[in-house]
Amino acid sequence: MSLPAYKKTQETLSQAGQKTSAAFTTMSSAISRKLGDMRWWAPKAMRAMAIPPPPLRRTHLSEQLHCHRLTLQRRC
Incomplete structure (x- = not known):
């Protein structure tokens, strides 16, 4: 390709761009x-119908952290 192009x-x-x-x-x-x-003008009833977040599940890593915290608390 030429320079001008x-x-x-x-x-x-x-x-x-x-x-x-x-x-x-x-x-x-x-x-x-x-x-x-929409957030500020939605009726309260509509906001009350909002779907709650799903419950937190313990993953393998979170379970390990939980056990580690319990172990540390017992030592103190």
Whole structure:
């Protein structure tokens, strides 16, 4: 590719990247505003119907940490 064609391609891609970045920024701001509106204006009854998070499960690692903490407490 010749140098002028390379420069033109580079400029075009740079401009496209800037426009894409601006579009994502605008879109994320709009989504954030909409979610904020929904959170603040949703009726209490709808918020009360929200699904609670699942209960925490003990993994092998968390079980080891729990046992280690108990062992340390017994020593003290």
